[in-house]
Amino acid sequence: MEYLCKFGRIGNRKTTVISGVHYNTNAERQKYIDDGYIPISDEDYQHYIGNRGQGDNGTGYIRDAKTGKPVSAPPAPPVKAEPEPIEPEADDVRLAAFEAMAAQEERMAAQAKRIAELETMVKALKGGEGK
Template sequence: MQEILSKFDAQGARVATVLSVIHYTTDEERQKYINDGYIPISGEDYQHYIGNRGVGDNGTGYIRDTKTGKPVSAPPAPPVDEEPQEPPVDAERLAVYEAMAAQAERLAAQAERIAALEVALKTKGCDRK
């Protein structure tokens, strides 16, 4: 049977796993992993850490208990801040929309002036076509 060596972070989460015959074959190679913080775990414990035994009591998986060395339910995930009710304003897009609105106002005013000039020309007898 293959030996399983796993490395855990300070909170007990599994960060890496190596297997005998696949990752190491000699005692010297194995010792390098042990010196790097890897510890032997059972196949059943490994199944918990990789999620094959469910997601634990809090839905966040399993971590290694530092006292017993066995898998325990990981703590609940931290609460997520609610999204703001109003979407954030993108200053660049707002500036572009404001410039477009100002340009539309200028074009509308220019169209009114042109229409007024055409009316004035028609009343003076100059029909421009």
């Protein structure tokens, strides 16, 4: 089994094709070679796919342009901490309006409950439904 890999500008593995899977003849193989694919060993392939660890920096392996061998990829760039969101100031007028609306809804619910109780009492006094 032979692996042909295409690498990015910094040496990261972009695409891999495998003999017997993606190509079977020398002519098919040559098309990949002409398209920039490079033959690599099974051991090198195992490094690139992470089966040999994640390298010295925990970011995997890339292809060294000089030696053609896997080397530890550079460390990941530091992640900038996002500033904590600023709590918007409460608009006193709007806050008062929402509180008033909530209080009004509570009063309306209480009134609806009281009306239902009164209607039940009136029905009972009249002797039930339909009288």
